[in-house]
Amino acid sequence: MGRKLQGATLFSEPPAEEIKLKKKNKKNKHKDIETEEEQNEEYLKRKLEAVETDVSKKKKKKHKKDRENGNETKSDEQVIQEEEEESTDGSKKKRHHKEDNEGEINEGKGSENGEAKQEVDSKVVVTGKGVEEAKYVSLKSFSEAKLPENVLECCKNFKNPSAIQSHAWPFLLNGRDFIGIAKTGSGKTLAFGVPAIMHVLNKRKGKSVKKANPLCLVLSPTRELADQIYEVISDAGKSCGVKSVCVYGGTSKQPQISALQSGVDIVIGTPGRLIDLIEMNVCNLMEVSFVVLDEADRMLDMGFEEPVRFILGKISSARQMVMFSATWPIEVHKLADEYMDPNPVKVVVGSEDLAANHDVLQIVEVLDDRSRDQRLLALLEKYHKSQRNRVLVFALYQLEADRLENMLRKSGWKVVAIHGKKAQHDRTKSLSLFKQGTCPLMVATDVAARGLDIPDVEVVINYTFPLTTEDYVHRIGRTGRAGKKGVSHTFFTHHNKALSGELVNVLREAGQIVPPDLLKFGTHVKKKESKLYGAHFREISADAPKAKKITFDNSDEE
Structure with a gap:
């Protein structure tokens, strides 16, 4: 049963560990905080051990059932030995958390496709027009994408696509407008990077790269993130001849101008510097037909809404729009509603909740x-x-x-x-x-x-x-x-x-x-507010229908 504290409701009693820790703190007010850290670690260790015990019981139960059905191929001693080996291996992984996840993730690049172990079991919600059609089944392996080997060269260090990649690629490769929400480190860059490369190859079809006339645009809120996206996409595009250029402020324009003029397929950049280059007539976006807004919520939080609208106004309306956002506030929804097709595909890996x-x-x-x-x-x-x-x-x-x-x-x-x-x-x-x-x-x-x-x-x-x-x-x-x-x-x-x-x-x-x-500070959670509309607004789903424009006859009454 919940209990009240300073006018706020706690939905559950605190764990027994919290009560013990509170009593201990009353007796030892001046004891070093490291005692609390040790209890944290001990608490989590007990939780992990409980999970392992539960898994072991399930395995033994399955082993017994298989034996009763005549499907048993291993002896009891073999099963016990395997469990002991797994337990030992698990302990090593806890102690040495710097090791790669079963060798599947390459050091220095693992995060780009990473979290595969967690995301496989994560809840994935897909909404939007036509998502139930059989051809949009998520990918279980890179080979199912049926992409050229030189395009998949960038994925050779990874065993399987991450959750966001396996659900995004079928839609993006089919030309759909797309909204992706997934936690950081889930492989989002390649989730839109590989389809962007394929978009360039399909549009170009053997033609030479055009000077300062890109086919794809990726917008980022910060210089560091723009540079990181550039490194991933540039490396991925080398094996198939797709050229990328990164533009951002705080540094000389001339090297960026030279790179654009030497030919570019994909431009990655921050809004401010990109607008400078557009106004200088050294970057033409009229041929852009694949647009990505990465960290869209952060971009609007930093005051880039008007610059983003200015940039999108320079691009043909016949474009494929892609948005990746950690949250889905009303400002981002309005932008999607205005620049995307009705009912775009939305994929949420995990949960939209914090x-x-x-x-x-x-x-x-x-x-x-x-x-x-x-x-x-x-x-x-x-x-x-x-x-x-x-x-x-x-x-x-x-x-x-x-x-x-x-x-x-x-x-x-x-x-x-x-x-x-x-x-x-x-x-x-x-x-x-x-x-x-x-x-x-x-x-x-x-x-x-x-x-x-x-x-x-x-x-x-x-x-x-x-x-x-x-x-x-x-x-x-x-x-x-x-x-x-x-x-x-x-x-x-x-x-x-x-x-x-x-x-x-x-x-x-x-x-x-x-x-x-x-x-002691209380557990009250303040109602979420919109920066534009205050506290009294309703969150709108991405697949909500667009508002209809109503016109009236303005003829004079007789």
Whole structure:
């Protein structure tokens, strides 16, 4: 039965572990927080052991049934030996979470097609016109796509398509307008990248690449994400002669202009720089017939709605529109409603509800502002003592990121930082050093929270809690990618108390321990508001019918 707290309803009693932890905290108020972390780890360990026990019981039950039906081919001793080997192997995977997922995911590229193990069992919801037709059955293997070998060269390191790829390719290759919602690290770039390459090959049909007249356009909200998309699509297109160019601000235009003028099939870029090049008449979008808006919700949050509309106005209406978005707010729906065909295909992998990656151990620590610096230094001693593993520290503001970078450097840590006010050369250099492991400690604002595929980030530390719980989920999604395990450690202060209810829900959904100090702020969840329409609006489904325009006879009455 639910219980009341400060006017809000808790839908379930807290786990027994929370009650024990609360009692312990009353006795040991000044005990170091590491005790709580150990309990977190012990709690999750017990949960994993319970799951393994349940699986073992099911296997034994099936073994017994098969034996009764005369289908048994293995002895009891063989089954027991196999279970022991699986248990040992599972323990090794828990201890060594840096290992690849059963060898299926290539290091440094795993996240692009990754999460395959989780997504196979994820709920996939497909809606839209004609989705029940037999020809739109999802792909079980790359061979089922019946694509040329040189196009599938980019997928050779992966065993099977990820969930979003297996459901997106049949529709995109058939020319349908498409909306994709899937968690970060699920292979979204190749989900639209391979169909974009096929679109170019089908349109070009052996003709030479045209100068500054691309056939495909991919828009991204941030420079780092645009560059990452470019790396994936450019690499995928090399084997079949499809040329890509990346354009973004903060750097010289001339190299980008030269690249466009030498010939381009696919342009990837941010809205601001692309508009500059359009106005300079060095990039013509009239032949673009395949358009992708990646991280569409983030793009509109950053104020790019008008630039996006301007760019889409330069493209022929005979186009195929693709949108990938982590959430589906009304602003994004309006954009889709205006520029997409009626009832576009929408594929949701997992859930549209806010949920964190279950491969990430989430530790939330409630403390006051003044103690955060010392606590951060203590955590780095714990998590980054070897100074070889990758640790990502998130700050909320640019000045705060600069201050943390200077403070850590003075404290003897080798650190880099990226944020919006840094020169693009410095941002690119810092991100490169972090990815390569040359400087595996980085401070960043939310420019690094979404979409970036940084391999082997073991720990994410939220020095400042973000403005939304959605951004929190995206931040901690930088670790625990491609089936690997990760740790997130978050500082939560009284300034963030309005988001405590949402954070509690995220922690409980992922089976994490909720610290008692967090519950003191209450569990009320504020009603979601639209930036344009306030709290009194209704979420609209992607397959909702378009509004009909009504016209009236304006003749004068007699």
